[in-house]
Amino acid sequence: MKTAEFLNFLNNQTSRELIFEYEAGKKIGANYHITEVKNTRIESVDCGGRTDAWNETVIQLWESPAEIDKTEYLTTAKAKNILDRVHSMKPLDLEAEVKFEYGNKSFHTAQLYVQGVKAEKDTLTIALDVNPTLCKAEELCGVNEEKETVAEECCNPGTGCC
Structure with missing residues (x-):
């Protein structure tokens, strides 16, 4: 999913709780925070000696141990406000792929891509997955x-x- 597409989802779903599913049936806790947004430039050389380059937007998610009992998730409006503030300070590449960086005690820290989005009455769930x-x-x-x-x-x- 491109950064612009993710921002559009947030704009169009302003009053919903934003939930991230990092594995099938496993959700990041309601105590999560967006702790960092990275504008990343990848410059690579593959094993065949060919070069490539692209940009990524990496949004880091972290579960606060101080809020372990929290039950209400960050809203889509609050997430959009955070990303708008970031964009005003360090412009996001809206055509860049958006990834989410997350890990906990039972799941290794990884950069996850958006596998799907599910909008329900009060929630917007972002299903994440790893790229092999x-x-x-x-x-x-x-x-x-x-x-x-x-x-x-x-x-x-x-x-x-x-």
Whole structure:
């Protein structure tokens, strides 16, 4: 999901509680806060020697131990106000992919992408998921998509991969 699309969801659902589901059936507690918003520029080189670059908006979510018994979630309006304040200070790339950084005692800290959005009467639930790692130079490395294997000669010297 692009940053602009996420902001539009918040604009169109202003009076709802904003809930994040980090795994199927597992929600971030109502005691969460938006603790940081990162404008991230990724510049990469894949194992085939090709370069790439893109921007991401990373919104960090944290559960406050001091508010463990809290039952009311952050509203979409409050979240939008936070992001508007960030945007006025450090403009967000509205075309950048939005990710959410989260972790707790039973879930490793990860950057999660938006898998889906569900608007109900009083809530807006953002379903999150992890992106699996993958070889970005599949054709150079001889990756077989069906078996997810790499040809034996892939990482040998002189193959152009790894």
